[in-house]
Amino acid sequence: xxxxxxxxxxxxxxxxxxxxxxxxxxxxxxxxxxxxxxxxxxxxxxxxxxxxxxxxxxxxxxxxxxxxxxxxxxxxxxxxxxxxxxxxxxxxxxxxxxxxxxxxxxxxxxxxxxxxxxxxxxxxxxxxxxxxxxxxxxxxxxxxxxxxxxxxxxxxxxxxxxxxxxxxxxxxxxxxxxxxxxxxxxxxxxxxxxxxxxxxxxxxxxxxxxxxxxxxxxxxxxxxxxxxxxxxxxxxxxxxxxxxxxxxxxxxxxxxxxxxxxxxxxxxxxxxxxxxxxxxxxxxxxxxxxxxxxxxxxxxxxxxxxxxxxxxxxxxxxxxxxxxxxxxxxxxxxxxxxxxxxxxxxxxxxxxxxxxxxxxxxxxxxxxxxxxxxxxxxxxxxxxxxxxxxxxxxxxxxxxxxxxxxxxxxxxxxxxxxxxxxxxxxxxxxxxxxxxxxxxxxxxxxxxxxxxxxxxxxxxxxxxxxxxxxxxxxxxxxxxxxxxxxxxxxxxxxxxxxxxxxxxxxxxxxxxxxxxxxxxxxxxxxxxxxxxxxxxxxxxxxxxxxxxxxxxxxxxxxxxxxxxxxxxxxxxxxxxxxxxxxxxxxxxxxxxxxxxxxxxxxxxxxxxxxxxxxxxxxxxxxxxxxxxxxxxxxxxxxxxxxxxxxxxxxxxxxxxxxxxxxx
Amino acid sequence: xxxxxxxxxxxxxxxxxxxxxxxxxxxxxxxxxxxxxxxxxxxxxxxxxxxxxxxxxxxxxxxxxxxxxxx
Numbered sequence: 001x002x003x004x005x006x007x008x009x010x011x012x013x014x015x016x017x018x019x020x021x022x023x024x025x026x027x028x029x030x031x032x033x034x035x036x037x038x039x040x041x042x043x044x045x046x047x048x049x050x051x052x053x054x055x056x057x058x059x060x061x062x063x064x065x066x067x068x069x070x071x072x073x074x075x076x077x078x079x080x081x082x083x084x085x086x087x088x089x090x091x092x093x094x095x096x097x098x099x100x101x102x103x104x105x106x107x108x109x110x111x112x113x114x115x116x117x118x119x120x121x122x123x124x125x126x127x128x129x130x131x132x133x134x135x136x137x138x139x140x141x142x143x144x145x146x147x148x149x150x151x152x153x154x155x156x157x158x159x160x161x162x163x164x165x166x167x168x169x170x171x172x173x174x175x176x177x178x179x180x181x182x183x184x185x186x187x188x189x190x191x192x193x194x195x196x197x198x199x200x201x202x203x204x205x206x207x208x209x210x211x212x213x214x215x216x217x218x219x220x221x222x223x224x225x226x227x228x229x230x231x232x233x234x235x236x237x238x239x240x241x242x243x244x245x246x247x248x249x250x251x252x253x254x255x256x257x258x259x260x261x262x263x264x265x266x267x268x269x270x271x272x273x274x275x276x277x278x279x280x281x282x283x284x285x286x287x288x289x290x291x292x293x294x295x296x297x298x299x300x301x302x303x304x305x306x307x308x309x310x311x312x313x314x315x316x317x318x319x320x321x322x323x324x325x326x327x328x329x330x331x332x333x334x335x336x337x338x339x340x341x342x343x344x345x346x347x348x349x350x351x352x353x354x355x356x357x358x359x360x361x362x363x364x365x366x367x368x369x370x371x372x373x374x375x376x377x378x379x380x381x382x383x384x385x386x387x388x389x390x391x392x393x394x395x396x397x398x399x400x401x402x403x404x405x406x407x408x409x410x411x412x413x414x415x416x417x418x419x420x421x422x423x424x425x426x427x428x429x430x431x432x433x434x435x436x437x438x439x440x441x442x443x444x445x446x447x448x449x450x451x452x453x454x455x456x457x458x459x460x461x462x463x464x465x466x467x468x469x470x471x472x473x474x475x476x477x478x479x480x481x482x483x484x485x486x487x488x489x490x491x492x493x494x495x496x497x498x499x500x501x502x503x504x505x506x507x508x509x510x511x512x513x514x515x516x517x518x519x520x521x522x523x524x525x526x527x528x529x530x531x532x533x534x535x536x537x538x539x540x541x542x543x544x545x546x547x548x549x550x551x552x553x554x555x556x557x558x559x560x561x562x563x564x565x566x567x568x569x570x571x572x573x574x575x576x577x578x579x580x581x582x583x584x585x586x587x588x589x590x591x592x593x594x595x596x597x598x599x600x601x602x603x604x605x606x607x608x609x610x611x612x613x614x615x616x617x618x619x620x621x622x623x624x625x626x627x628x629x630x631x632x633x634x635x636x637x638x639x640x641x642x643x644x645x646x647x648x649x650x651x652x653x654x655x656x657x658x659x660x661x662x663x
Numbered sequence: 664x665x666x667x668x669x670x671x672x673x674x675x676x677x678x679x680x681x682x683x684x685x686x687x688x689x690x691x692x693x694x695x696x697x698x699x700x701x702x703x704x705x706x707x708x709x710x711x712x713x714x715x716x717x718x719x720x721x722x723x724x725x726x727x728x729x730x731x732x733x734x
Contacts, residue, residue: 055689055692055693056689056692058688058689058692060685060689086716086717087716087717089694089715089716090693090694090716090717093692093693093694116716196688197684197688220684220687220688220691221687221691221696224691224692224694224696225696228694241715241716242716243713243715243716244713244716244717244718248718249703252703252704252711256703256704256711257704348720349704349706349709349711349720350706352706352708352709352720352722353706353707353708356707356708361722362709362720456689456690456693456719456720456721456725457719457720458717458718458719459711459717459718459719459720461718
């Protein structure tokens with residue numbers, strides 16, 4: 001039996017999917033978290049697919065298109081339609097379209113524990129003619145109930161809504177011929193969609209809406225009015241309607257009021273403080289344990305190359321990255337708490353005006369915050385941003401925001417060279433500024449394009465974060481981080497160890513000076529000389545970072561540590577800047593290629609490299625210049641700043657004059 | 664008067680939805696026609712409105728196409 005799980009966005013489909021399949025797909029208290037179809041085994045002979053959220057089978061976004069096509073043309077035996085207990089009226093709108101399609105459906109009324117009014121599930125089941133199951137996170141796993149209901153639904157079809165028998169619908173049905181891919185679609189559904197002027201369905205059944213006079217000139221709003229009228233009759237006496245919770249209204253008065261911006265900045269500062277300051281002691285403890293393990297391996301009675309492989313290549317390389325696990329756990333935990341509470345949706349509203357200035361919309365805030373964890377994931381979530389242009393721009397620019405892997409590089413370098421926490425914070429500022437600059441340029445290149453195709457963004461009510469849900473999200477992300485450490489980082493560490501400890505002529509050398517790596521990177525290294533880290537060691541670390549950013553730390557560790565790789569603090573700072581901005585990791589590049597195409601991924605490589613090189617060059621040369629001759633340094637910077645100020649002033653004057661002329 | 668003209672705290676009923684075909688279609692699909700509203704917050708580009716049991720953020724150009732009758 002093949003089951004499809006669908007429903008409106010943000011009704012808890014993925015949470016239910018995770019519970020049913022005991023999986024840990026990412027969830028969030030906002031819509032658009034699921035952007036693709038995921039299928040898992042439910043029982044010995046049943047599979048379930050989690051479809052992206054949709055409001056209607058008339059698709060407006062790419063996600064809704066996936067859901068529509070899966071329902072219309074997929075070979076699912078049963079559809080489990082998830083509706084939110086407090087929003088049944090709107091949620092049942094898409095359900096009605098499934099009934100029009102005469103699909104075998106189970107209605108799962110989710111979040112029953114949060115229901116603000118009484119819901120009579122058996123009366124609903126009787127009126128709709130489908131099995132109805134109540135679900136909530138507080139109850140036991142509804143797997144058995146869902147499977148039993150799906151089994152029942154296989155043998156019954158929902159009641160065709162009475163409005164499908166109206167003369168204007170029937171008249172239109174008479175002229176339709178369902179063939180090919182549309183043969184599984186009912187005439188009633190197609191007729192109602194044609195009345196709504198759904199071009200996709202009309203074209204699929206070869207109906208010309210422009211010249212249609214069958215129903216005497218369709219009233220495009222009629223199907224919606226009929227559906228809502230029918231839903232109101234179904235819900236009458238079966239479900240009490242309830243308004244937005246009082247607690248949400250009270251909290252929003254503060255969160256969205258005059259204190260909105262200071263509160264937002266306070267929350268973000270707290271997230272960063274907790275992550276970096278509280279995570280540091282645990283991180284140091286972990287680093288100490290790894291060092292002990294390394295020395296224990298070195299003392300073991302083994303051939304020199306074996307002990308070197310285990311101590312430097314495996315324990316040293318992987319351990320250097322694992323030491324940052326506490327920070328990674330903390331940032332995922334805090335962002336998951338904010339997401340689950342419903343605050344992140346308010347952030348989208350609050351930041352909407354800001355992002356609009358850069359050609360995006362408030363929903364980009366989700367991707368940016370997620371980008372602090374993993375750029376590849378963030379790029380994939382940009383699919384939830386409405387509008388092709390903003391979506392592409394967000395996917396392109398998000399990797400500039402430093403991810404947790406880059407945090408590992410910043411923390412390691414800044415800790416060794418006693419660069420303060422401000423240095424790490426400065427890297428975040430630099431990443432965001434670079435992202436905004438790139439967005440601004442892209443916006444200028446795509447003028448007159450709408451930055452927001454989304455009409456409405458649902459604002460979920462506040463709720464106490466569910467420990468289970470939050471830990472599930474943290475676990476999912478931490479597991480992904482660890483699996484990368486155990487696979488990509490381990491692989492790179494071993495490869496780098498081989499390249500660093502073997503030479504073509506002498507075999508195992510136990511040193512790096514005459515190794516294969518020193519020869520290879522020595523050829524490229526001079527390019528980085530103007531940036532202050534023109535050594536082959538630093539080049540090797542950068543190259544390994546393309547596979548996985550955090551791998552740079554392990555490579556530095558296996559190449560003799562920070563002091564051997566960077567000579568000065570200025571060089572270390574320049575390396576941090578370069579690491580912050582240069583080419584995204586392979587996983588992120590593949591995500592960009594998936595979302596925007598290979599050309600965009602290639603362009604991303606070029607833009608990141610140029611930006612990184614330019615910023616590092618300016619920083620390092622300024623630092624060197626400051627040390628050599630402070631007067632010349634200040635004169636050069638004063639001239640540069642004056643030029644920038646003049647350019648900005650000229651731009652403002654030009655814009656004002658243009659506006660004045662237009663007026 | 665449109666939803667975009669409303670100030671925070673405004674309460675009333677949606678009477679008409681204008682705009683492009685697709686925009687109208689989706690807003691009608693969402694059950695906004697004849698729905699009661701309550702403006703909870705607003706910024707330059709969007710309005711946060713309660714429609715019965717759910718809260719939604721509506722961007723300003725869309726809100727400007729939603730005609731309302733303030734209570």
